[in-house]
Structure formats: C-alpha cells, structure tokens
Amino acid sequence: MALILLPVCRNTITWLRSRTRLGAAVPFNDNINFHKVVAGGVAVGVALHAVTHLTCDFPRLLHASAAAYEPMKAYFGQRRIPDYWWFVKGVEGVTGVIMVVLMAVAYTLAHPWFRRGRLSEGNPLRRLSGFNMFWYSHHLFVIVYVAFVVHGVCLYINRTWYxxxxxxxxxxxxxxxxxxxxxxxLRSHGLTTVRIEKVALYPGNVIAIHMSKPHGFSYKSGQYIYVNCGEVSPFEW
Incomplete structure (x- = not known):
C-alpha cells in the first residue's frame, strides 16, 4: 500500500533516475506498469488477508471450545461472539469493507475499457467511462488510506500503540x-509561464506545440513537460 505511491511521484522518480544508481534495479522509466504491478500485488494481498480472516480466524473464534475461548475474553468480551455479523459491524469490519469496495471501484475504472471510453454507445456503464471518472475514482485512495490507518489501529488483540x-x-x-x-x-499556477506560439498537426496524429522559452531556462537532454488541455480534461496531464 505504501509502495504504490512511488511510481506516481514524478519529480522523485526523475531525481532518483538521474542522481542515483537505483535505476539499474527499479524500472523508473516504466513507472506506470510498475504502478500496475504493485496494484496487482496489493489486490493479491487483500484477497489473502480477507480469505484468511473469513475461513480461518473467524470460524475458529465462533466455534472455539470454552477452554480455547478463555484467553480471548480479554479482547472479545465475556460473551461469546454470536456470528459473522459481529465482525462486520465493528470498526475493523467496516473499514475493511470500505477499503475493498473503493479499491474495486478504482481498479475497475482504471481498465482501458473505462479509462479510454471504449464501451459501446448503448452500454449503460458508458457514463462511468472516460479519464475524469478514472481520475476521481483513483483519488478515492485518500479515503482508503484513512480507513487503512484506522483498520490498523483498531486491532482486535494488539492494543499496544507502538x-x-x-x-x-x-x-x-x-x-x-x-x-x-x-x-x-505551484508549478501549474503561474510560477513559470510560457506562450504557445504555434500548433501543428502532422500525419499520424502527431501534434507539434511550439512554446516560448522561459527566461533563464536551459534545456538538458532527457527533460520533458506535461501538457494539460482543459477542453479534454482539467485533470489529465
């Protein structure tokens, strides 16, 4: 969950690639696919975590003998846990469900069919397609991370804060x-401004944009810029 943020930290990636030797081991130049691989690992981890709780931990608590349940009374109370719903309605259960649902939404809308709007005109899910929906759903990670921290703090057994x-x-x-x-x-709100002097469309849907050079700017090999077209999406760069 922590590593998944690194591939989208563009300035950090540029610095690590150009100033360190980590590029020999970490695919900085393929950061989006790296992000997808980490996301796949997160999905596998979430599945294993949930399945372990549902098929091992919870059944053992529900069906434990009186002697086996005795050490658990300090954490789960004197009364026996009645059913699965007891786990779901608690803080740990609610935050777990929230994380799974929001991540499922983000994963689904990140698929090229949704992100690039490839769904057919008659498909009722087409209204959920497009980059803006992808962008908004991916920023649900803020809620996911808050729920993740709460989920990790409100543990059933481990009550020691450190x-x-x-x-x-x-x-x-x-x-x-x-x-x-x-x-x-800060960079996108006028700290450095340029003037678009010419735009040309070449064969193969190649667009050339000629811009004025900022004062004091010195180009170095490998540098690149991000361009935003507000008419297409205010968030896509």
Missing part, C-alpha cells in the same frame, strides 16, 4: 506524495 505500525509504513510515502502534489500545483 506495535500498531500501519501509520509508520505510510507516513513517508504519503508525505512524499503530498509534497509532489503541492509542487505540481
């Missing part, structure tokens, strides 16, 4: 990502 380490794993990646977004916002 052993509830979920927030520790997330702190640095979240601060890094927040810094990236702040820097991107």
């Amino acid at each position: 052993k509830q380490t979920t927030w520790m794993y997330l702190a640095i990646p979240i601060l890094l990502y927040a810094g990236e977004r702040l820097l991107r916002a």
